[in-house]
Amino acid sequence: MNKRSRFGLACLLLCVLPCLLAPHTGCGRSEPGPTADSQTKHRPASSDATDPPHGTPAATTSAASTIESPAAESPAADPRETTPQTDSTAATDDSAAASGRPLPSPPEMPSPSESTDAAATPSDDAASEQPDRWEPEGPTAEEVARQAFQPPPETKSLSQQGQLWIDPQRKRVIVDGYVALKRGALEMFACPVGTKEHESIVAALARSREVHAALLAVDATPGAPVRFRPEFVPPTGQVIRVWVCWYDTEDQFHVVDARQWVQDLQTEQAMTAEWVFAGSGFWQDEETKQEHYMADSGDMICVSNFSSAMLDVAIPSSADTDSLRFVPFESKIPDRETPVRLILVPVPASSDDLELPTSRDVPRRQ
Secondary structure, eight states: OOHHHHHHHHHHHHHHHHHHTHHHHTOTTSOOOHHHHHHHHHSOGGGTTTOOOTTSOHHHHHHHHHHHOOTTTSOOOOGGGOOOOOOHHHHHHHHHHHHTOOOOOOOOOOOHHHHHHHHHSOOHHHHHHSOOOOOOSSOOHHHHHHHHBOOOTTOEEOOSSSOEEEETTTTEEEEEEEEOOSSSOOSEEEEETTSSGGGEEEEESSOHHHHHHHHHHTTOOBOOOOBOSSSOBOOOBOEEEEEEEEEOTTOOEEEEEGGGGEEETTTTEEOOOOEEEOOOOEEEOTTTOOEEEGGGGSOSEESSOOTTOSEEESSOOOOOGGGOOEEEOGGGSOOTTOEEEEEEEEOOTTOOOOOOOOGGGSOBOO
8 A cells, every 4th residue: 555545544544533432432412521521611601601512501511510610629710700808797707717616697787777767766765764844734833823813903013924013092012923932941031933932932923123113103212231241231121011812722811911921930930020122232244234133033022131132121130041040930821832912011100000901902813
């Protein structure tokens, strides 16, 4: 056989031999063998699902890649297909797994809607810690006192907001209020409402400056407040008699000298010292240059000596807590919040014969 014949025979064997060996090597449509598997492993991952080998179903190729290519045997992933890890918890879990420690359970995070609701709605504990605002169940003592009596007859009102009148004919000043104190330390008999009710028997529904002006309108003569230096000088001014009028729970009318409601600890009897029209004074605000009447802060009718008192007792009476001379005469004072009407009468110098107020001066509202 010549060289050309031998060369042609060799080419023919090379072409026929793969077909003869096909059942044993996995050629054709039989199951993929090592050759096909090797080709699948080295194909780019991005083409597995979209470009399966010729003659092999796509689903079969994908499943084979998943089962036969565990993470330990698979080659390094393509950096372009690697997703950066942003969760710090995942990094911690990987390091814990490598060291053999048990992985911690991830915290339970509320959903966005639950977080919003929790932020908008206060917890029961927070709500329980907030103190309830106290609100009176009915009208306040001040509101009751404002409606308790009708305006006194034949009088003139001197206050738009307060309950204050003058009787020019009988030289009287009338002011309404209520019982604020029956027991405790006492420095005032009466104070304007909203000032010193904690140490005053009566809370009056008028300011001290208004009562001062009313006394001047009925020709009362003011004097001077107490002085303590260089030596004690008691307050001076015209004597002012103060009457207290009220109705009890059985609708019975009562009127007493206001001094009967004040007990002198030295005698254990009702106070006998007179109130005098000391007249208080003014102080000026350095910034606004506005003048303020000092007794408006609470010192309307005092039982302890104050240089700011409108009416003061004409005897030495300390304001020191440990040396207070007067206390409320509890057994003679009606219940707290009882509406009362005070009638202030300048005492003439020549006579102490004063007309006693009657129920006509204190008409009740129907």
